[in-house]
Amino acid sequence: MVVFWLIAAGVLFVVEMMTLTFYLLWLSIGALAAGLVSLIVPEAILFQVVLGSLVALGLTIFSKPLVSKFRSSRGFKDTGTEIVGRQGVVIEPIEQGRYGQVKVGGDTWSASSDQSLGKDEVVRVVKRGTTIIEVERWGDMN
DSSP states (O other): OHHHHHHHHHHHHHHHHHHOOSHHHHHHHHHHHHHHHHHHOTTOHHHHHHHHHHHHHHHHHHHHHHHHHHHHSTTOOOHHHHTTTOEEEEEEOBOTTSOEEEEETTEEEEEEOSSOBOTTOEEEEEEEOSSEEEEEEGGGOO
């Protein structure tokens, strides 16, 4: 059971690195706590699950005020909002209802748009979700 918990913690941590939120990090730490408990009491699977869940829930609840305070501190820049308004280039066409790929600066993003956009079109980022950006044709700006 230890291997299961360590794999779960590792997978959640890797996905956390891609999403840049804290929620999966807390779940990863909860899985790690459950893995440590499974070393001590390997047959108590329900106890491992409950303890891992409580650790993840506690981290989620108690870290929220700290994260809010950190985000409102002077000098903090949210990388998610910096991308809005920047120029990018479509590297994989975007069709309505389907995602494409857009390069903004040195990063490649999955992107959606209300309009179909062809490869090499210049676009502007109008909104950013967790991992997907919304873009519009550069010339369509007001």
